[in-house]
Amino acid sequence: MVLGRVIGTLVSTVKHKDYNGLKILVVQPVDEEGKPQGHSFVAVDTVQAGVGDLVLVIREGNGARQIFKKPILPIRSVIVGVVDEVYVELRLDKSTEPLSA
């Protein structure tokens, strides 16, 4: 699962039938401090998330099939939670190289 911020909505009339009735949002992945990381992606909403919300997203198909209770489903990214707060207990220095053995 990844943390992301909902940055927009997507409207589509011509789409795969399994997407009918689902809310499609655009999500920017963020790090534990909320800073954007990587490229934005598209996800289906199941928790009534809105633009600006920090959310929890699964990016894998088996979870998506379980959520929608369908054995065959062309959906991979699903918003499964709205994040209230992220507590960072330990900050690791990401700039240093890993120690060689």
Added chain:
Amino acid sequence: MYLGRVIGTVVATRRYKDLDGYRFLVVQPVNHDLKPYGTPVVAIDAVQAGPGELVFLVTSREASQALPEPFVPVDDAIVGIVDSLDILEEMEWF
């Protein structure tokens, strides 16, 4: 699932039999600001998209599940044509 712009088509007469009848399109992945990133992919078309259109795609196993006959060998499938994107203009990154 990600956004992409259809930039071309691929014609392959000799192909794996389960791929017969489908269209292959060349799709450039784009960000929410429609700026391209990464390498274009060849995607199978499940929604009759055309060149120039903004679409969204699904990858890996779920790509084949977008087709009437699932479990065909594809990596990416176009599952929707984007009518409009409404993106937050002033983004505050905390």
